[in-house]
Amino acid sequence: MATKLVKNALGRLVPTEVNGKKQIPYKGVGKYKPDYRKYAPPVASMADFPSGNKLVKDLKEALIKAGLKDGLTVSTHHHFRDGDLVAVQIFRIASELGIKDLVWFPSASFPCQTEMIDYMENGTIHHIEGSLNGPLGRYCSEGKMKGMGVLRSHGGRYQAVQDGEVVIDIAVLAAPTADPFGNANGVTGSSACGLLGFALADSQYAHKVIVVTDNLIEFPCIPWQIQGNYVDYVVQLDKIGEPEKIVSGTTRITKSPDRLLIAEMTAQLCLEAGLIKDGFSFQAGAGGTSLAISYYFEQMMREKNIKARFARGGSNQYLVKMLEEGLVDYILDGQTFDLEGVRSMRDNPRHQDTSPFTSYNYHGKGNFAQFVDIVILGATEVDLDFNANVNTHSDGYLLHGIGGWQNCLFSKTVILPIPLFRDRIPVIRDSVTTITGPGELIDIIVTERGIAINPRRKDLLDALKNTRLPLKSIQELKDEAEKICGVPEKPNLGDEIVAVIKWVDGTIIDSVRRVIPK
């Protein structure tokens, strides 16, 4: 497969065509402006839904009625994170029906979906457009997927659907509660998982929408986070997900002293830089270090009598506690990371559910991420220009999806608290294996051995002139890590491109190459 490559604005070689579709190389932050209209799905008619009761016998019947056939794009969502029970069922049915070359378009994938490898092996799935991590990432990285993987941020996924870059033929929405009309929510029912925001774009733009629930109630299903007016079929199943597994192992404050140290330094830095002040806002996502940072924020806010206007979730028990104690006025939540988050979202009007449209979509008239003062994110690698990678491991393997990471870069101060090296693998590189986000949007790297502030942020450097925190240049940090670990060798990568990383505006920011195991 000869792919034509061009150099994008970050100097990365990216394909001009992916899975048969023409592509635009990344042009720089805010440089690419769309000049087209939004995608429009076919217009439906009430005449086709005379009773408003859209119940069908089972998922298989719904898929057949929705016109499942070779080559279609089928979407699912990750509201249950690693507890999802629906996505694999769809492709199991497709496989039994002998259908080939589907595109799976999940909002994120999880280890519970490893079975999808079987359906790629037998030709049911042509390729995945969504996060590629764990075994799926490994499969793709070794060049075994038929088509090219396409990774997008949560906001980028909304943008791609809105702009018609991805046309969803069939969207399957797993909803903890729904009525026969298709109104649905995620806050009630025995499988309550919080919100259904990731499915919003799918409900609006997919040609056919199937709602799958294990708690079918009489009309009306209130709140209707998803409106039945978009829905074609409703299916009742015994169980759609295991909500206890939305707690994906990253929702406890870390006990690691090294990570706590990084968290403490980060919080102290925010305080000294004057970022923690009355009316401020922050986002600290899942992950033990992020949670610890929220914890330190909380201590500081209590001690100095500071209140935050809002916190951006991933909500969890710690954030909920802050809301309930009045330390933050609102939680604007993109996804609930534990069951306390679900409870709060259901019961507390100050805990607002959001969608990738309101929070993250770049092709809109602004989004909420712009209003966040402090955002705490992770990264597997950062380079000397502060470009960062969250997708691939330093050995080249796809490791993580993008999530909301790229979208959060538009917040006012972006901080990456990361260990300087992990098991001898340095985090700061001459050049990152994959660029997920451009350095011009990344402000501070906090490591256990020092803090590097992007020289573009003169205001922060000024504010921290007299700090006792260990400020260093990013080059100094890199040298320090290499002195301890050694200078890393280059991983063994082939020429073949196995996946592309989309920027928030739909352009291609980087390509992922095939890994050749040594």
Add this chain to the structure above:
Amino acid sequence: MLKSAAAGNRGKDIRSDCYVEIELRKSGGIQLELTSKVDALFGQANRQLIANVLDYFDIVNARVIIEDSGALPFIMMARLEAAIRQLIDTEKEYLPELLPENCYSTARDRNRRSRLYLPGNTPKLFINAGLHKADGIILDLEDSVAPAKKDEARYLVRNALRGNNFYGCERAVRINQGQRGLQDLDYIVPHWVNIILVPKCETVEDLTEINARIQAIKQAKGLDYPVYLMPIIESAKGVLNAFAIAGASKNVVALAIGLEDYTADLGTQRTREGNESFFARSMLVNAARAAGIQPIDSVFSDVGDQEGLKQTVTESKAMGFEGMGCIHPRQVPVIHEAFAPTDAEIDKAQKIVNAFIEADEKGLGVVALGSKMIDPPVVKRAQKTIAMAVDAGKIAENWRDTYGN
């Protein structure tokens, strides 16, 4: 000698370490079976390192199995050497490069508020230990190392003293008791150890033997840096001999108490209130003070109980102790906070130091505060109080800029 030997650790939870198994053979060259978590990035470097070590010990025919969990070079070197030295009789040592930043000595009377114990055969805990700002770290060869791992821990601790940056912490090693402890000295004294913790010290003679060995090593190697001792009193007999031990030699700079073993020796249980050890602790503080050295308290072993730790340190300070042992880095700030001078102490110290500086600027030989003369030792203590207050973040380093305004 053995035909095959192993060293190091492997398994799913092992990090920053490696497992080495070497079987000597008569022919066939080196058969290396290396699996490494970091092979993509350090595969060549590791192969080179392994070849260098084998070559140094003249091993030409062997099967070498290595499971690497991201060991840093100095760690992998120690594991290889530990396996090899079970197989061949040699005096040769494969030493990692001595970091220039590790060549420092410490002052007799430096702060010893916190000393962080690091199990001597668990290298992942070494790497960031210095970042937690304990006054000292202790590479432990004694109780935290399993009997079967005692030999290999020596190479690791030696290499850590040379190759791992502890960022200015006082670097201590707790040696074993008896003969093994004396041999331990050979592995640590030549490598810039600052202070040696002597466990279960009961008599002056315990220290005499140790000091003789230290002297011999220093002389043979031409070393002129100080090697201090901190005896740990852990028995009834030790408590009764505390004063003699404290004054046993000039390099004894602190006296610590180990309450787990002490209470066992008394035939009682350690309690939170600590009535059972009140005599011993009091005796130890007295003995140390009488000998002009630092009294150091035991460890607080419930890592989860920060509140209990805080109380214990506060009591400890009130009894006259100057420091405590830590078994987890999160204990360090709590201990430093509790040992930090109080506002009243800082206030008094600021007055004294200020008066001293003003007197000095005026060229006066005598420092007075109001009508009271201040002796030099009082000034010195006040200066130390100020330094501790700055260190604890209670006052700014340039506090005098705004003092009296």
